[in-house]
Amino acid sequence: MFQTMNKKVSIILILIAIFYLVLSFRLPAYAYVPIDSDIVPIGLGVILLLLSGMLYFIKDQEQQENKEHILKSELPVILGVICFIILYIALLEVIGFIIMTVLFLFLCSWFLGYKKHTVNAIVSIILPTLIFLLFDKFLQIQLPMGILPL
Amino acid sequence: MDVFSGLAQGFQIALSLQGLTFVLIGVIVGTVIGMIPGLGPITAIAVMIPITYGMDPAIALLLMAGVYYGAAYGGAASSILLNAPGVSEAVATTFDGYPLAKQGHAGKALAIAAIGSFVGGTISIIFLTFLAPLLSKVAVSFGPPEYFALMLLGLTAIASLSEGSTIKALISGTIGLMIATIGIDAQTGTPRFTFGNPHLLEGIDFLVIALGLFALAEVASLIKNRKEKASDMHNIGSLKLSKKEAKELTPTMGRQSVLGFLVGVLPGAGGTISSFLAYITEKKLSKNPEEFGKGAIRGVAAPESANNAASSGAFVPLLSLGIPGSGTTAVMLGALIVLGIQPGPLLMTDHPDIFWGVIASMYIGNILLLILNLPLIPYISRILLVPRQLLISLVIVFCIIGVYAISFSTFDLYLLLAFGILGYVMRLIQFPAAPLLLAFILGGMMEQAFRQSLTISNGSLSIFVTSPIAAVMLLVAFLAFLVPIMKSRKPKKKAPAENDQSA
Numbered sequence: 162m163f164q165t166m167n168k169k170v171s172i173i174l175i176l177i178a179i180f181y182l183v184l185s186f187r188l189p190a191y192a193y194v195p196i197d198s199d200i201v202p203i204g205l206g207v208i209l210l211l212l213s214g215m216l217y218f219i220k221d222q223e224q225q226e227n228k229e230h231i232l233k234s235e236l237p238v239i240l241g242v243i244c245f246i247i248l249y250i251a252l253l254e255v256i257g258f259i260i261m262t263v264l265f266l267f268l269c270s271w272f273l274g275y276k277k278h279t280v281n282a283i284v285s286i287i288l289p290t291l292i293f294l295l296f297d298k299f300l301q302i303q304l305p306m307g308i309l310p311l
Numbered sequence: 312m313d314v315f316s317g318l319a320q321g322f323q324i325a326l327s328l329q330g331l332t333f334v335l336i337g338v339i340v341g342t343v344i345g346m347i348p349g350l351g352p353i354t355a356i357a358v359m360i361p362i363t364y365g366m367d368p369a370i371a372l373l374l375m376a377g378v379y380y381g382a383a384y385g386g387a388a389s390s391i392l393l394n395a396p397g398v399s400e401a402v403a404t405t406f407d408g409y410p411l412a413k414q415g416h417a418g419k420a421l422a423i424a425a426i427g428s429f430v431g432g433t434i435s436i437i438f439l440t441f442l443a444p445l446l447s448k449v450a451v452s453f454g455p456p457e458y459f460a461l462m463l464l465g466l467t468a469i470a471s472l473s474e475g476s477t478i479k480a481l482i483s484g485t486i487g488l489m490i491a492t493i494g495i496d497a498q499t500g501t502p503r504f505t506f507g508n509p510h511l512l513e514g515i516d517f518l519v520i521a522l523g524l525f526a527l528a529e530v531a532s533l534i535k536n537r538k539e540k541a542s543d544m545h546n547i548g549s550l551k552l553s554k555k556e557a558k559e560l561t562p563t564m565g566r567q568s569v570l571g572f573l574v575g576v577l578p579g580a581g582g583t584i585s586s587f588l589a590y591i592t593e594k595k596l597s598k599n600p601e602e603f604g605k606g607a608i609r610g611v612a613a614p615e616s617a618n619n620a621a622s623s624g625a626f627v628p629l630l631s632l633g634i635p636g637s638g639t640t641a642v643m644l645g646a647l648i649v650l651g652i653q654p655g656p657l658l659m660t661d662h663p664d665i666f667w668g669v670i671a672s673m674y675i676g677n678i679l680l681l682i683l684n685l686p687l688i689p690y691i692s693r694i695l696l697v698p699r700q701l702l703i704s705l706v707i708v709f710c711i712i713g714v715y716a717i718s719f720s721t722f723d724l725y726l727l728l729a730f731g732i733l734g735y736v737m738r739l740i741q742f743p744a745a746p747l748l749l750a751f752i753l754g755g756m757m758e759q760a761f762r763q764s765l766t767i768s769n770g771s772l773s774i775f776v777t778s779p780i781a782a783v784m785l786l787v788a789f790l791a792f793l794v795p796i797m798k799s800r801k802p803k804k805k806a807p808a809e810n811d812q813s814a
Contacts, residue, residue: 191499198496250724275700
């Protein structure tokens with residue numbers, strides 16, 4: 162039943178459409194308008210349901226195996242970068258823009274295999290500082306200062 | 312205000328020292344971003360939006376025009392130098408651009424691309440100058456049913472014309488419309504699909520989606536190719552063209568610009584289709600078609616003129632109807648709205664200064680791109696020497712800053728990451744992302760138009776067929792949706808690239 166990619170995707174989409182439809186039907190009614198806020202979502206849910214159903218019966222394009230192979234070998238690296246991004250976002254407002262960006266740029270480039278540590282360090286320190294000054298002084302947009310006593 | 316006094320006023324702002332400085336900055340930044348494989352005008356404009364925050368709209372527009380043209384040109388440059396088209400619009404340029412570069416004529420190819428873009432852009436803007444006001448006049452009479460039909464037409468057109476499966480593109484568009492329903496409903500105030508999260512009450516910012524689906528998702532494929540050696544093109548050769556070459560290229564650029572403009576005006580078509588179409592027609596017209604693919608100069612001039620003409624042509628529906636026809640113009644619409652400008656039929660009568668300001672900025676952006684980029688090409692192409700690993704980290708940081716500087720919320724940053732992952736997964740399973748973005752941007756307007764129409768008609772759907780304009784547009788939209796599905800049942804059509812090799 163789930164042998165091809167299109168079938169798998171189609172099932173997931175159908176589940177999403179059903180979930181969305183359930184939420185749409187549960188939207189509170191508003192008495193004073195002829196067309197309430199649930200009309201469009203219900204319509205969209207039904208359309209997605211129909212389209213996903215059609216997708217189930219469509220043949221896959223080739224090259225799927227090749228893609229999955231790439232996916233497997235690159236997945237650890239991509240997951241690693243995602244972890245870096247999550248840490249960066251989580252600590253951005255706590256530690257501050259400059260320190261976090263310096264750390265992120267340096268560590269992420271290193272993680273990806275950049276070997277010239279001096280160049281990496283110089284870029285990682287100069288760029289965030291310049292960006293911070295550009296936003297703070299020139300554009301008047303305050304990026305999080307964090308623990309830096311500036 | 313008539314065409315000429317409007318333009319004169321626009322040029323006055325554009326040609327001031329401040330104006331020129333910002334176009335210059337825009338062109339350079341746009342070229343640099345566009346040159347990075349995978350990043351195109353959508354990312355370039357999205358990243359620049361926070362910078363324009365709080366700027367004088369007239370100046371900000373100049374900056375954006377520069378970024379827009381710069382990014383398109385940057386894409387061509389990476390196609391020629393690296394055989395790595397960042398965006399689908401630039402794919403056709405690689406066919407002859409890269410062979411030329413391998414023969415040591417990279418400079419010539421880059422110069423032809425710049426001149427071709429300039430000619431295409433300029434011819435197209437001249438048409439735009441006269442066509443947009445006319446269309447605005449027609450569009451003033453449009454009511455909600457006509458608008459709804461038009462937007463639906465735009466969406467189904469982009470879905471049926473985008474590469475790959477039409478069903479997948481339509482699903483992508485439907486999901487975009489669904490994402491647009493998140494937040495407080497504009498007419499009743501009912502919060503929809505917010506799961507009690509206050510951050511979702513205002514809906515999702517389009518920058519989160521644009522940067523996530525396009526820029527961040529592209530990072531994954533950059534990661535895949537991170538070990539690829541940076542460009543080794545140290546010597547790009549002379550930029551000069553001979554008289555004979557110039558003579559050969561003139562008719563190509565002329566006709567492909569007109570064709571590109573026409574394709575660009577149609578909703579959904581745009582740069583990719585026009586560039587392939589240009590390449591193929593030019594090959595058919597050529598006396599020695601066997602040269603194409605081996606470094607024919609017309610093979611570079613044709614797609615570049617057409618592609619740039621189409622990008623400017625796409626501004627016709629954007630400026631006169633307020634409806635973007637492609638992913639790139641959708642982001643441009645977002646950028647204009649951030650600046651407090653609402654494109655549409657009333658823009659020309661209510662704010663003629665801004666209407667003509669946009670058009671004047673396009674003229675200036677286009678001219679400056681030519682005179683600045685030609686001498687700067689050897690220097691700008693050094694961006695290709697930046698190691699991939701460093702580039703990846705930088706792109707991620709720019710996406711994060713772009714979102715944070717608009718929303719100041721880490722919640723939006725997590726959403727950005729989520730859309731990045733979604734974009735990556737969509738690429739793996741071959742779902743196009745542009746319909747999702749366009750549908751998301753049109754979603755709010757479409758829902759409003761749809762519900763207003765039904766309110767007028769007291770709930771009867773017949774209002775969409777009693778208006779002749781709406782009925783015709785809905786019929787075309789339906790056909791745009793139906794024809795590709797019928798076709799997909801017949802033996803598969805060849806992909807454009809294969810098609811071209813066999814043609």
